[in-house]
Amino acid sequence: xxxxxxxxxxxxxxxxxxxxxxxxxxxxxxxxxxxxxxxxxxxxxxxxxxxxxxxxxxxxxxxxxxxxxxxxxxxxxxxxxxxxxxxxxxxxxxxxxxxxxxxxxxxxxxxxxxxxxxxxxxxxxxxxxxxxxxxxxxxxxxxxxxxxxxxxxxxxxxxxxxxxxxxxxxxxxxxxxxxxxxxxxxxxxxxxxxxxxxxxxxxxxxxxxxxxxxxxxxxxxxxxxxxxxxxxxxxxxxxxxxxxxxxxxxxxxxxxxxxxxxxxxxxxxxxxxxxxxxxxxxxxxxxxxxxxxxxxxxxxxxxxxxxxxxxxxxxxxxxxxxxxxxxxxxxxxxxxxxxxxxxxxxxxxxxxxxxxxxxxxxxxxxxxxxxxxxxx
Ligand SMILES: [Zn+2]
Numbered sequence: 614x615x616x617x618x619x620x621x622x623x624x625x626x627x628x629x630x631x632x633x634x635x636x637x638x639x640x641x642x643x644x645x646x647x648x649x650x651x652x653x654x655x656x657x658x659x660x661x662x663x664x665x666x667x668x669x670x671x672x673x674x675x676x677x678x679x680x681x682x683x684x685x686x687x688x689x690x691x692x693x694x695x696x697x698x699x700x701x702x703x704x705x706x707x708x709x710x711x712x713x714x715x716x717x718x719x720x721x722x723x724x725x726x727x728x729x730x731x732x733x734x735x736x737x738x739x740x741x742x743x744x745x746x747x748x749x750x751x752x753x754x755x756x757x758x759x760x761x762x763x764x765x766x767x768x769x770x771x772x773x774x775x776x777x778x779x780x781x782x783x784x785x786x787x788x789x790x791x792x793x794x795x796x797x798x799x800x801x802x803x804x805x806x807x808x809x810x811x812x813x814x815x816x817x818x819x820x821x822x823x824x825x826x827x828x829x830x831x832x833x834x835x836x837x838x839x840x841x842x843x844x845x846x847x848x849x850x851x852x853x854x855x856x857x858x859x860x861x862x863x864x865x866x867x868x869x870x871x872x873x874x875x876x877x878x879x880x881x882x883x884x885x886x887x888x889x890x891x892x893x894x895x896x897x898x899x900x901x902x903x904x905x906x907x908x909x910x911x912x913x914x915x916x917x918x919x920x921x922x923x924x925x926x927x928x929x930x931x932x933x934x935x936x937x938x939x940x941x942x943x944x945x946x947x948x949x950x951x952x953x954x955x956x957x958x959x960x961x962x963x964x965x966x967x968x969x970x971x972x973x974x975x976x977x978x979x980x981x982x983x984x985x986x987x988x989x
Contacts, residue, residue, distance in 0.1 A: 676736035691798030707749040711807035719762020724814035727943035728756040785898030811917035834878025838888035857967035866949035877972035886973035939974035
């Protein structure tokens with residue numbers, strides 16, 4: 614039975630990562646026991662919480678010089694609901710700070726491996742592009758934001774006090790937010806770091822590229838829709854522009870590598886597609902300069918984008934065959950944006966080229982509280 618859950622054919626067409634759960638709503642537990650690899654060879658390449666710790670320490674020990682990696686926990690800020698440590702790693706010596714977070718949704722597994730691979734590559738490569746990245750940037754990586762969810766193989770974490778499953782990517786809200794310990798822990802670290810840019814890594818369910826029958830392998834998005842109801846109105850539209858440039862840059866680079874079936878992230882059934890505009894998302898909170906409980910009095914903020922890789926272990930779609938390909942694509946997208954920021958090439962991109970990335974006509978916006986139709 615378990616095996617069937619993870620075969621490629623069990624796909625739910627409408628499920629898209631950023632839009633499934635509503636704030637604070639308890640969801641039914643899914644696969645109990647989590648993604649054990651016992652007798653299930655389709656999940657062999659999935660990184661567990663323990664694997665992650667081991668791999669991080671291995672990378673740290675073999676790193677040196679410009680590519681030195683520091684590994685640590687966020688225990689000084691807090692732990693998970695089930696009292697686990699959240700791990701972080703830094704690399705690079707530059708002034709510009711880039712934040713990378715992976716697996717805030719515990720059933721989105723391949724992104725952790727991509728985050729580890731980028732650390733490994735940056736710490737061991739002699740390549741000139743890598744040198745530029747390490748000289749210009751300091752990179753802060755959280756490879757597994759939601760260890761409890763990962764172990765439970767669930768999107769959410771389980772808040773011990775209330776018994777409610779909470780989506781950590783809806784929990785960064787000034788009011789009524791921070792239900793889960795993970796949220797405050799990572800938030801305190803973010804306030805301390807004050808990054809300049811952030812990249813958030815996810816998985817999504819099955820969808821097709823607009824105008825084709827081709828299944829999307831990778832989607833690029835911004836959690837507050839560019840040219841949507843929120844982003845153009847903050848910081849004089851600066852993030853509206855920068856996020857479009859960042860996404861378009863990654864799209865161009867992946868095309869150069871020969872990747873296809875990449876589109877803009879959208880949600881919704883059939884031809885009715887919506888851009889998302891979700892304020893309680895972590896990277897949205899970052900863009901909005903969330904000041905929770907007076908911890909961010911300077912209202913630090915940073916632009917952020919996210920990547921969505923095909924498939925998750927909740928609804929199937931992770932097969933051993935494609936895992937390598939998908940992880941590599943994710944890793945190359947990460948490397949591209951890091952180089953683009955380090956070299957400042959990102960800022961040469963014409964923002965209107967965002968509209969060249971395949972996407973359905975926007976019917977409206979999926980917000981925290983429902984759909985807002987688009988008015989032209
Ligand atoms: Zn997700």
